[in-house]
Amino acid sequence: MDIATIIGIIAGFGLILISILIGGDLSIFINMPSVVIVFGGTLASTLINYPMSDVLSIVGPVKNAFFNEDAKPALLINKIIEFATIARREGILALESQASNAGDEFLEKSIQLAIDGTAPELIRDILATEVAFMEDRHSKGQAILNSAGAAAPAFGMIGTLIGLVQMLAGMDDPSQIGKGMAVALLTTLYGSILANVLFLPLAGVLKVRTASELLTREITIEGILSIQSGDNPRAVEQKLKAFLSPAQREAMKEEG
Amino acid sequence: MDIATIIGIIAGFGLILISILIGGDLSIFINMPSVVIVFGGTLASTLINYPMSDVLSIVGPVKNAFFNEDAKPALLINKIIEFATIARREGILALESQASNAGDEFLEKSIQLAIDGTAPELIRDILATEVAFMEDRHSKGQAILNSAGAAAPAFGMIGTLIGLVQMLAGMDDPSQIGKGMAVALLTTLYGSILANVLFLPLAGVLKVRTASELLTREITIEGILSIQSGDNPRAVEQKLKAFLSPAQREAMKEEG
Amino acid sequence: MDIATIIGIIAGFGLILISILIGGDLSIFINMPSVVIVFGGTLASTLINYPMSDVLSIVGPVKNAFFNEDAKPALLINKIIEFATIARREGILALESQASNAGDEFLEKSIQLAIDGTAPELIRDILATEVAFMEDRHSKGQAILNSAGAAAPAFGMIGTLIGLVQMLAGMDDPSQIGKGMAVALLTTLYGSILANVLFLPLAGVLKVRTASELLTREITIEGILSIQSGDNPRAVEQKLKAFLSPAQREAMKEEG
């Protein structure tokens, strides 16, 4: 998504760190066995549930969400109109050189298909299949992150129960109760932070991002097919603006 | 919505304040680090999940819910019948002067489209698109508020766990246990109040308001198209009353 | 619903009262500030969420559920067969006098429409609209009661947290801890009772009642249209019995 995703994650962890430092020493919040049981347990439960390949395949969309800015539909439409103008003036083959630096893999592929003279129905089929698999990949990613977001607090609780049992069973020195309890609670804290600052919001990111990528890809498909059928740039613009909200159309008008 | 929304929020926070003051000092309920972790954490988690532009776009509908009174379908129908009468008597162009002070942006826009002689199907298309984007904006707003309503108690719990760990780890002075615990519980209290007095009811407001705006906008679209097609005021009235409940129709009859 | 609703509510509150009295004094369970925060907070949160008019409109269906006995489909069918017999023998206008004391507003209205010679499709339209609005009103009522059933325990917890913080912060006299805690827990108790004895079961009542009223109204509509079309009483009976379960049909046979 936009810069907000990174700001949000840094802010989330930062606020927790600050609120810990205000209260005292950071070291009492670090406990390796607690880290191992919560992180390890969450990972283990995810690996049981999903095949390794699916778990690894969420890295792509998540990295995307951080480092690729969300495509702005208005910019995309302007670029496609530009392509339509070139195609109209110099023929569709003139897009060859443009395709390679469109800066958007899906758009490049679409142009290439159009230049190659692929039949329109086939272009639509090929691109729609790719969109369907993108959706499928993202929804698997959401499911995995949501499942990790449920597993983390559960393993946090398991860790706390283990700590409590150990503390209560060996309660020889009452003055150590507080310290034992503090350590026991750490896993619950870790699980809660992992779920609420990381897994659940990232699952949400993929959901929002999927909706937004679907829109830009539908715009691309319609635009390329319109260019290929020889529509004039103004007709292409009319078709694509139907995908924008009234507010976005106003914004485009002012800019253009 | 109506005045009840503002009364509700003031009453909600007021009751909590009063019940605090009855029990003693307000100052023990104010703790800046606790405020920071709950408000900040909730905001951070929302920013990770949703693009900045979506988060900012909920201000509009929420402000609307507070300061614009909910459109009364019966009043709207009366106004449209009035317009139908004018259009019938003096021609549709006579609505030009009325449009500017209809006091309802959507109604004004609809009249303007009709006056401009836009084709009926196009009017319906343009207005339906705007309604669809309004619905979409509101349902995004609901999703964001519901997600904030889930994040606030979660960060409240995270704050309480941090406080408990600090208190338990440094339990040198047993007489301070009570005070430490009190501070630790404050974040859970903040999170609970934020979610139950603010975020969740506001998400509900947007849902109720969306349903009610959908109705008034459908009435507007049908009414304007009926006026444009030259229907007489009585026929316009018949068409639009189908949108009212029997009770509302009774009420209109008594007034008129 | 039937008498069970009232018995249930009295029994629910009665059992709680008895179990309190067995354990000792009732006075320790009464605390005005606790009452105010739970009742007031629940009301405030409901008022934020729903427009005042919707909140007030649930009084009708709820009162109905208590004081109007649930219509027995078999009795209704017998009454309609009786009307069919009269209409067959003396003409449909002879139902005029019957209509006024049918003891069921919807049935009366249906008969009146048939007597007025309204076209069958129009009768069906008018009555179906009224049924749709009844359903809508009841489902709003359910939503409001369910939302109150979620708000009550939440405000109970907010009250308990406030009480705990006050008790813990001012823990000068350890012998007072128990009393403070007891008072703090009262709001959670109130919220729990309100939700589980009142709001949630009443939401259930409206759901069950809606299903049962839908059935009787469909029977009424089919019956009146059948009478108006001049069907003989035996044909009316055949049509309407399709709405009954085999057991109910057996019961009717035995009675008749």
Place this chain on the structure above:
Amino acid sequence: MDIATIIGIIAGFGLILISILIGGDLSIFINMPSVVIVFGGTLASTLINYPMSDVLSIVGPVKNAFFNEDAKPALLINKIIEFATIARREGILALESQASNAGDEFLEKSIQLAIDGTAPELIRDILATEVAFMEDRHSKGQAILNSAGAAAPAFGMIGTLIGLVQMLAGMDDPSQIGKGMAVALLTTLYGSILANVLFLPLAGVLKVRTASELLTREITIEGILSIQSGDNPRAVEQKLKAFLSPAQREAMKEEG
């Protein structure tokens, strides 16, 4: 269902009893006021929600689930094929004597309808209606048991809160705290046992049983109609085996 349902309930309660007896005296787990508030409260809340007649009507299907063995589709198909052979050889009236000892009320009724020469469409209508009402009755039963399964823990918590308030408010003798707390926790224990050993699994039983009865009743309807239309036993067998899983078909082949 099969014997497993009874074994399950006895085992569930038995295990709890054993684990209590291992730990000591049973008498500390018996407390009449606690029994009254949990059982009574659950019943009260169910009576508010559902009409008395619906609550009583779940006794039938639940008793059925215990004492009638689940119909085996393969056995039913064999019996129907046998009937088809008789009907083919001696005419459909020869089934009269078989009908009365088919040991399955629905099958008997179906045969009787076929013998009476009822038109096939009417047979299908009559039997389908009965199946629809069976489904409806079972799904009501599920809803009631699920609602009781939610009410029991809620009343358990209400009872515990009452007990805690009484114990904390009257905390004169600290040595009695433990005993008071023990009694207070009993209601939560009762509610938890009722929900998890009784109500929720029984709701599940009705769901599973409904699916299995639907299958056998569909098989019966198709089989009887096939017999009535004079199909030869082999054709009847072909039609009905489509309802079996490949594994069940293998099993039938081996037996037959």
Place this chain on the structure above:
Amino acid sequence: MDIATIIGIIAGFGLILISILIGGDLSIFINMPSVVIVFGGTLASTLINYPMSDVLSIVGPVKNAFFNEDAKPALLINKIIEFATIARREGILALESQASNAGDEFLEKSIQLAIDGTAPELIRDILATEVAFMEDRHSKGQAILNSAGAAAPAFGMIGTLIGLVQMLAGMDDPSQIGKGMAVALLTTLYGSILANVLFLPLAGVLKVRTASELLTREITIEGILSIQSGDNPRAVEQKLKAFLSPAQREAMKEEG
């Protein structure tokens, strides 16, 4: 699924074991009565809910998920193309010898049906029925595992409540409180581990596996029908690759 499932389960239990051993003695975590109530109770509640035969039938798919590697669609397609080549060159009967060592029961059965000259529609029907029953069996398995995943923590809590009541009622020796509490908490720990390391992830495995088996079986059905209709291997390849994601198609291209 792939090796990850076994690694996940071993890692899940291993991590918990390690984190226990780091903290001290394993023996304090073993308590037979606690084991009995959680395992036994979960089993009892599952047996009440589901017929014995359904409970036993989940062993197959779960074992499958562990020991059969997930079919790779690309490998399957290559094998089917190979069969198509043989069938084209030597006639479909030449597949007879291949069928027996295809290493995939469903594929073998499909080939056998094709060799036997079964009509295409009948092949599709027979195989689709088998797929439907596979889906049904898996979804029952999921439901049972999810229900066990809900029952385990519930019986954990019941066990803890029993332990707490016994400890609190017999609180003669305050120094034993800790030990009693430790034992009481064990059942909650067991329930939590069972649900989160075993039942819930295994329910997830069946869901993921069902989706993946559905894909390979659809590929098999389409492939065999294509071979039977005499399509050339290249046409078979074109048809089946439509089931692959673009990435999988790339991978096939590189290999082939």
